[in-house]
Amino acid sequence: MTKLRLHHVQYGRSFRVLWLLEEIGLAQKLGADLEVTEYLIGTNEMRESDLPKLSPAVRIPALEIGDLQMAESGAIVEYLTETYAPELAVVPGDPERPAYLQWLHYAETQASLIEQLNLQMVFLRPPTVASPVVIKLNVARLRSTLKGLETHLEGRDWLLDRGFCAADVMYGFNLFAAPFYVKLDEFPNIRAYKSRMEAMASFQRAVAREGEQRFYAQDFYPVPEH
Ligand SMILES: N[C@@H](CCC(=O)N[C@@H](CS)C(=O)NCC(=O)O)C(=O)O
Structure with missing residues (x-):
């Protein structure tokens, strides 16, 4: 079975990739199980995992598809669309x-x-x-x-x-x-x-996979007075 693994942080940029994977239905297309490895920012988890081998700045997202390893959410979004969902990309030469x-x-x-x-x-x-x-x-x-x-x-x-x-x-x-x-x-x-x-529907599936918001401790952070 093809490996499909997303390195993820709740409420982080990796949500972009999680949503796009759902929109494309990549796991189904590849006959793979999407594995989501979640980290807590602010702990040593990211440095102590295999993320440093996948992401030059040890940041999320990183994505593994078979032997392919990639970091940078924008680059991953461009790659996934041009490879698996060209209808969501805009090719060179297109006026848009x-x-x-x-x-x-x-x-x-x-x-x-x-x-x-x-x-x-x-x-x-x-x-x-x-x-x-x-x-x-x-x-x-x-x-x-x-x-x-x-x-x-x-x-x-x-x-x-x-x-x-x-x-x-x-x-x-x-x-x-x-x-x-x-x-x-x-x-x-x-x-x-x-x-x-x-x-x-793809957004809702990604949200369901991510679960309740746990990253922020309050609903709004006002600018402190001093
Ligand atoms: N430009 C990168 C930024 C990646 C990034 O900074 N990710 C954050 C989470 S949204 C992160 O991993 N932070 C961990 C840290 O700063 O140590 C991208 O779009 O993937």
Whole structure:
């Protein structure tokens, strides 16, 4: 049986890959069992596992398909779609290719801000103190990326005119983590976009596999006063 193994962290970027694997139905296509290896960030689990052999920066996601080993969520999303679901990719020469690449990679501009906020608000432990200035700055920068996405989504169901594609999958992590730092009340297009994701059967299967949210200890993290 072909090996199909995803290295995963709850509420992390690996959700993008988990969702895409469900959308493609890759386990069924390969006649494989999807094995999900979950880690707890902030422990030694990742360094002490075989992840360092798979992921140059020892980060998740990493994906193994047979002998193939790959890290970087965006790269994995591009590879999986062009190899197994070309209808979700946009090929070179297609007029929507520049927009496809732009929005696929914009997701990481946004995700890196979420990551900085996770670092300050979730991972720092006493006696280390989070920096209100850095938090305030990163919240403002995250809000600004959400505004850019909100404007783009005006009058659209998905990022591209052709409909749901691999670039949308990248936001399956971002838009579920961002609201812990920036409320989405001011972004109606993003809220509707999220609802469209949540209505997809593949998304629901990925959420069911991931289980209840356990990563964040509270529903919202306000910017500390000082
Ligand atoms: N650009 C990479 C970023 C990967 C990344 O930073 N993943 C986070 C979880 S979302 C991680 O593994 N963090 C562990 C750490 O920082 O030690 C990607 O998209 O895969």
